[in-house]
Amino acid sequence: MNNFNLSRIRYRALSAFLCIFIFICTGFGAYAAPESLEAALLEAEERKSLPIQSNQIENWPAGPAIGAQSAILLEANTGVILYAKNINEKLYPASTTKLMTCLLAVENCKMDEIVTFSHDAVFSIELGSSNIGIDERQAMSMEECLYGILVASANEVANAVAEHVAGSMDDFAEMMNERAAELGCKNTHFVNAHGLYDDLHYTSAYDLALIAKAFFQNELLAKLGNTTSHHFEATDTQPDDFVRRNKHKLITGEIPYEGIKGGKTGYTDEARQTLVTCAEQNGMKLICVIMKEESPEQFYDTVKLFDYGFANFSTVNVAENETNYSIKNSNFFNTSSDIFGNSNPILTLNQDSYLIMPKTAVFDELDSDISYDTRQEDEVAVINYYYHGTYVGTSTVDLVKETATAYDFSHDIENLEAVKNKEPDVIIINVKLVLIVTLAVAVLLIAIFVIRSVINNYNIFENRRITRKYTRKRRRNRKEGPDFSSSRFDSFDL
Numbered sequence: 001m002n003n004f005n006l007s008r009i010r011y012r013a014l015s016a017f018l019c020i021f022i023f024i025c026t027g028f029g030a031y032a033a034p035e036s037l038e039a040a041l042l043e044a045e046e047r048k049s050l051p052i053q054s055n056q057i058e059n060w061p062a063g064p065a066i067g068a069q070s071a072i073l074l075e076a077n078t079g080v081i082l083y084a085k086n087i088n089e090k091l092y093p094a095s096t097t098k099l100m101t102c103l104l105a106v107e108n109c110k111m112d113e114i115v116t117f118s119h120d121a122v123f124s125i126e127l128g129s130s131n132i133g134i135d136e137r138q139a140m141s142m143e144e145c146l147y148g149i150l151v152a153s154a155n156e157v158a159n160a161v162a163e164h165v166a167g168s169m170d171d172f173a174e175m176m177n178e179r180a181a182e183l184g185c186k187n188t189h190f191v192n193a194h195g196l197y198d199d200l201h202y203t204s205a206y207d208l209a210l211i212a213k214a215f216f217q218n219e220l221l222a223k224l225g226n227t228t229s230h231h232f233e234a235t236d237t238q239p240d241d242f243v244r245r246n247k248h249k250l251i252t253g254e255i256p257y258e259g260i261k262g263g264k265t266g267y268t269d270e271a272r273q274t275l276v277t278c279a280e281q282n283g284m285k286l287i288c289v290i291m292k293e294e295s296p297e298q299f300y301d302t303v304k305l306f307d308y309g310f311a312n313f314s315t316v317n318v319a320e321n322e323t324n325y326s327i328k329n330s331n332f333f334n335t336s337s338d339i340f341g342n343s344n345p346i347l348t349l350n351q352d353s354y355l356i357m358p359k360t361a362v363f364d365e366l367d368s369d370i371s372y373d374t375r376q377e378d379e380v381a382v383i384n385y386y387y388h389g390t391y392v393g394t395s396t397v398d399l400v401k402e403t404a405t406a407y408d409f410s411h412d413i414e415n416l417e418a419v420k421n422k423e424p425d426v427i428i429i430n431v432k433l434v435l436i437v438t439l440a441v442a443v444l445l446i447a448i449f450v451i452r453s454v455i456n457n458y459n460i461f462e463n464r465r466i467t468r469k470y471t472r473k474r475r476r477n478r479k480e481g482p483d484f485s486s487s488r489f490d491s492f493d494l
Contacts, residue, residue: 040272044068044294054084058388061312061358066301069272069292072205073305075313076213076278076285078393080356082309087206090187091291094266094274095130095153096208097195099215099225100176102146105161106221107179111143113164114237120169121159126196131156132232132244139237146221147230150264152244155194162193169193183210197268205289208276212287216261216278226262228252249299250277257303261285273298279306283315284356314359318383318395319349321363325370325383325397346400347380355385355393366392 044067055062063073063083070091073083081087116139125131130153134140140148140157142164148157162172169192176190185207191198203211216222228251234241247265249255263277275290275298288305290298355366367386374382374396381397 040294044297047292050086052083052085053087054081057390059358059361060388060390061308061360063308064304066290066304067293067297068290068301070205070289071291071301071305072209072287072289073309074206074209074213074287074289075309075356076216076287078354078356079213080392081206081390082286082313082356083305085205087209088187088204090202090204092197092201092268092271092274093195093203093208093291094197094268094271095155095195096264096266096274096276096289097190097193097201097203098149098153098158099208099264099276100179100190100211101158101161101172101193102149102221102224103211103215103218104172104175104179105142105146105165106218108165109142111141111146111220113142114139115142115145115160115164116237117156117160118163121163122156124159124169125155125194129155129194129196132242133240134160134238138239140235144232144238146224147227148232148244150225151227151230151246153247153265155196158194159192180207180211183207183214185210195266195268195271197270205291208289208291209287212276212278212289216285216287222262222278224262225264226251226260248275248277249296250279250302255299255303257306267295275299275302277302277306281310283354284310284313286310312359313356315354316357316363317351318353318355318385318393319351322349322383322395324368325349347397348400349383350396350398353393353395355395357387357392361387370397 047067047069048065050069052063052065054060063085066085068085070086070089071083072081072085072087074081117134117136119136122134122136132148132152132154134148134154134156142161145157145161148154149161159169162169166172166175172193173190176193177188180188180190180203185203187202187204188207189200189202191201195201215225227246229243229245231243232238232241246252248263250257250260251263257279259279259281261278261280263275266274266276271292273290273293273295275288275293277288279286279288286306286309288302290301293301357363357366365387367389368383370381370383372381374380376396378399378401379396380399383395383397385392385394
């Protein structure tokens with residue numbers, strides 16, 4: 001046995017002795033936990049009578065009474081809150097903290113980076129807390145570390161990742177708080193990467209749902225966070241070969257539920273049971289957060305809330321139902337697009353935007369407001385929708401993108417067949433415009449011809465009139481004889 005293992009054994013033995021000594025000296029009251037299982041269940045039963053804020057919304061589907069102190073059901077794609085119970089109350093998150101730890105790891109590291117375990121990372125965690133037995137100076141890849149955190153909830157691994165990402169565990173805690181603020185968290189403060197109890201380490205159900213929303217938007221994290229078990233194979237830097245199984249019963253299938261996308265468990269004596277879970281059905285991706293509950297009710301509370309959400313709410317496409325914000329009839333926003341000069345709008349409602357509405361509600365019951373404060377390149381405005389004052393989703397007014405097909409100059413052999421079968425290019429001509437221009441030119445030419453003819457006819461008529469006048473004069477002069485004294489003898493004399 002090497003010196004590192006001996007020092008670790010001595011450290012744990014001393015820690016165990018101190019814990020037992022403190023526990024005895026304090027009269028078995030070292031933690032503010034319920035004195036017995038009966039007391040814990042009684043507290044959970046009392047929590048069922050706490051008010052559910054979402055049930056106070058007019059015509060909103062009534063949500064179930066559950067034993068959790070705080071809970072939320074959030075639709076991940078829209079941010080719509082379906083169920084709310086004390087969602088802003090500051091509570092201890094326990095190991096659900098690790099969702100933020102893994103989020104920062106993925107955002108700042110590559111999965112093949114090697115994480116080396118320091119003395120502090122290994123020995124600063126509480127005796128008996130979740131770990132996978134990694135020793136000081138051993139090392140694992142970042143990907144293996146994330147499996148250790150999400151599947152085995154290993155606290156020493158969370159510490160090592162924190163040091164690897166930020167340089168120290170304290171600096172990583174600052175990164176966690178900064179990222180939480182970026183996500184919109186208002187009632188969160190982290191002091192460590194693993195979630196073991198600290199009076200200054202807290203969050204709320206709503207804030208934890210925002211963190212989970214960002215977590216499940218990352219494909220790699222969603223995959224790792226939905227892992228039933230993981231085999232940690234021995235390497236040159238980590239000599240142990242072992243398997244760890246996830247404790248999340250909805251992930252393992254011990255409590256079956258359709259559409260589970262992953263989650264994270266958590267427990268300390270102060271936090272009680274905490275649980276974050278994501279499930280997807282019928283186009284809705286729901287995140288459920290349970291805080292301060294008793295085992296195994298955190299899983300059954302989650303099932304109740306998922307059932308409530310999927311049974312009472314549905315997605316509604318905005319573009320298919322919206323009539324108040326009509327821009328198709330505005331000539332100012334139109335552009336010619338076909339051979340007959342018919343116009344399509346250059347602005348359009350986002351075709352993929354949808355709302356989360358109670359199945360008993362209709363679109364015409366919604367209120368909305370429009371804001372032009374958007375920084376997205378292709379967005380002109382944002383429309384927010386409300387049902388009896390409760391936010392149900394957003395749509396955007398977007399610029400219509402022109403999709404031009406680039407000419408393919410490739411002469412690769414593998415592309416010859418595709419070029420041969422390519423549809424011939426079509427030159428689009430605005431027939432209506434061509435006809436109008438042609439008609440206008442024809443009218444102009446006819447007008448010129450008519451005017452010219454009128455002018456010519458007028459000149460001919462005038463010349464004839466003058467000719468007749470002088471003809472009559474000549475005839476009169478012949479009868480009277482020539483007048484050689486007249487000064488008006490002119491060129492008309494033949």
